[in-house]
Amino acid sequence: MKGAWRAADIRAAEKALMAKLPEGTLMQRAAAGLARRCAGLLHDRFGGVYGRRVLVLAGSGDNGGDAMYAGAALARRGADVRVIRLSDRIHGASYKALVAAGGRPAPAPHGHLDLVVDGIVGIGGRGALRERAAAVVAEAVRARAEDGGAPVVVAVDVPSGVEVDTGDVPDPAAAVRADVTVTFGALKPAHVVGAAAVHSGLVDLVDIGLAGYLVTRPAVEVPDHSDIAGWWPSHASTDDKYTRGVVGLATGSDGYPGAALLSVAGALAGPTGYVRYAGTAQESVRERFPSVVTTDSVGAAGRAQAWVCGCGLGTDERAVGELRAVLATPVPVILDADALTLIADGSMAQPLRERRAATVITPHDREFARIAGAEPGADRVEAALRLAAQMNAVVLLKGDRTVVAAPDGSAFANPTGSAALATAGTGDVLAGLLGSLLAGGLPAPRAAVAAAYVHGLAGRLAAEKGPTTAVDVAAELREAVTLATR
Numbered sequence: 001m002k003g004a005w006r007a008a009d010i011r012a013a014e015k016a017l018m019a020k021l022p023e024g025t026l027m028q029r030a031a032a033g034l035a036r037r038c039a040g041l042l043h044d045r046f047g048g049v050y051g052r053r054v055l056v057l058a059g060s061g062d063n064g065g066d067a068m069y070a071g072a073a074l075a076r077r078g079a080d081v082r083v084i085r086l087s088d089r090i091h092g093a094s095y096k097a098l099v100a101a102g103g104r105p106a107p108a109p110h111g112h113l114d115l116v117v118d119g120i121v122g123i124g125g126r127g128a129l130r131e132r133a134a135a136v137v138a139e140a141v142r143a144r145a146e147d148g149g150a151p152v153v154v155a156v157d158v159p160s161g162v163e164v165d166t167g168d169v170p171d172p173a174a175a176v177r178a179d180v181t182v183t184f185g186a187l188k189p190a191h192v193v194g195a196a197a198v199h200s201g202l203v204d205l206v207d208i209g210l211a212g213y214l215v216t217r218p219a220v221e222v223p224d225h226s227d228i229a230g231w232w233p234s235h236a237s238t239d240d241k242y243t244r245g246v247v248g249l250a251t252g253s254d255g256y257p258g259a260a261l262l263s264v265a266g267a268l269a270g271p272t273g274y275v276r277y278a279g280t281a282q283e284s285v286r287e288r289f290p291s292v293v294t295t296d297s298v299g300a301a302g303r304a305q306a307w308v309c310g311c312g313l314g315t316d317e318r319a320v321g322e323l324r325a326v327l328a329t330p331v332p333v334i335l336d337a338d339a340l341t342l343i344a345d346g347s348m349a350q351p352l353r354e355r356r357a358a359t360v361i362t363p364h365d366r367e368f369a370r371i372a373g374a375e376p377g378a379d380r381v382e383a384a385l386r387l388a389a390q391m392n393a394v395v396l397l398k399g400d401r402t403v404v405a406a407p408d409g410s411a412f413a414n415p416t417g418s419a420a421l422a423t424a425g426t427g428d429v430l431a432g433l434l435g436s437l438l439a440g441g442l443p444a445p446r447a448a449v450a451a452a453y454v455h456g457l458a459g460r461l462a463a464e465k466g467p468t469t470a471v472d473v474a475a476e477l478r479e480a481v482t483l484a485t486r
């Protein structure tokens with residue numbers, strides 16, 4: 001798990017570390033790491049640094065300092081480095097070092113450009129780029145590199161123009177879109193959530209010795225393969241189909257039988273040994289998935305270790321009854337889609353409050369708005385955490401970089417996924433898989449994180465093969481599980 005910390009926490013850690021080091025050490029470490037990454041990129045793309053045309057965009061703060069020291073290092077290796085000063089007040093020592101190394105000031109981008117280094121603002125940035133900076137960025141990225149392609153854009157610490165602490169991008173036209181972001185000490189939320197994560201491109205973390213000084217809890221954490229592999233329930237030789245967990249699905253309706261099939265397909269890819277389906281799509285489920293045991297209602301189904309409720313369930317009287325039955329079970333429950341609509345008017349507040357086992361809700365933004373009164377807004381992590389605390393439920397807030405928030409205040413951002421998942425029915429697949437992980441015994445936050453991770457991988461695998469439907473995503477789940485858990 002990698003943590004991402006907000007600017008104030010990074011500053012506090014930097015302050016504590018700096019107190020123990022000669023002045024300027026941290027900036028030197030940051031700039032050295034940045035120069036190394038830039039040289040590597042120039043090498044990979046153009047075969048070397050010598051003669052390459054580099055434009056440094058320098059703002060008023062230390063972010064510009066990092067960029068100009070790195071520019072100086074590239075100039076010493078023979079790059080043709082220009083710097084645009086975006087403020088009257090810029091970091092003096094690094095500017096002098098850059099000029100001493102042969103770098104030259106430029107009034108505006110001109111000629112071909114191989115590399116653009118965005119040192120406009122770092123963790124001191126607030127809001128969209130100001131007008132002049134935005135105009136210079138737009139002009140720089142319109143330039144052509146010597147090989148005719150677009151210049152490589154490297155953001156220093158964070159892409160300028162994004163909100164560091166939330167990942168919001170207030171004005172996408174006034175924010176840098178980086179190919180690579182070279183960040184220092186620790187990740188920040190902007191690298192992992194919201195539109196800013198997309199603006200960050202590939203994120204490269206340079207160690208400046210901050211680790212032991214970050215004493216606060218990260219704002220958000222990002223899982224990797226080893227977390228998922230470590231958590232995934234394994235089968236013991238003594239297991240039988242029941243001990244591996246039974247997952248129940250109260251999904252689908254006459255109107256939406258497909259949702260039943262997709263949620264069942266998701267559940268079958270999980271670690272449980274038994275999938276029960278309860279609902280009106282019994283026949284199609286049996287036909288398509290002979291291993292699934294079916295009944296027409298939750299009441300008629302046997303016991304399960306977790307229930308999934310709501311995908312394509314509808315919102316009629318029958319759906320209300322099924323939701324009540326699921327909420328009354330003493331086991332973890334996932335509420336998705338129509339179940340979220342049904343709880344939005346508050347009529348299920350009491351059964352929800354009385355639950356002792358975990359409740360997981362899986363809203364997209366509009367469902368979130370129905371329950372919470374407003375869409376998540378600029379700070380998706382904070383919004384999800386608020387709802388989690390209010391409902392005493394784990395919230396899986398869907399979207400690009402799905403956020404998982406738990407009532408204990410922990411939050412996670414999913415690093416996998418693909419825009420190809422933005423297609424009808426993929427949420428049903430996710431809910432089924434999540435149900436299986438809960439029934440398999442994972443604590444609710446981990447089950448939600450692991451399900452989003454594997455679902456995102458399956459989305460990527462499906463998208464690599466062509467236009468993607470939810471059926472394709474479900475079909476890739478087995479491979480995704482294998483990839484994530486080995």
Ligand SMILES: NC(=O)C1=CN([C@@H]2O[C@H](COP(=O)(O)OP(=O)(O)OC[C@H]3O[C@@H](n4cnc5c(N)ncnc54)[C@H](O)[C@@H]3O)[C@@H](O)[C@H]2O)[C@@H](O)CC1
Binds near residue numbers: 124157
């Ligand atoms: N503090 C430290 O110990 C270290 C800091 N480092 C670098 O220092 C950066 C932080 O430096 P600073 O605190 O000087 O702040 P920044 O360099 O991030 O920028 C702050 C300045 O940018 C201007 N600004 C803010 N929002 C703007 C906007 N939307 N458009 C245009 N200009 C805007 C403000 O006038 C402000 O003075 C980090 O991101 C990192 O790059 C690194 O050198 C590592 C060590």
Ligand SMILES: Nc1ncnc2c1ncn2[C@@H]1O[C@H](COP(=O)(O)OP(=O)(O)O)[C@@H](O)[C@H]1O
Binds near residue numbers: 397399
């Ligand atoms: N732009 C996007 N980029 C990446 N993933 C997305 C994007 N939009 C949606 N998703 C993912 O696709 C799934 C869609 O689920 P949902 O909205 O419930 O659809 P449905 O109800 O049709 O199944 C979620 O897992 C969500 O995180």
Ligand SMILES: [K+]
Binds near residue numbers: 119120155157158160
């Ligand atoms: K920057």
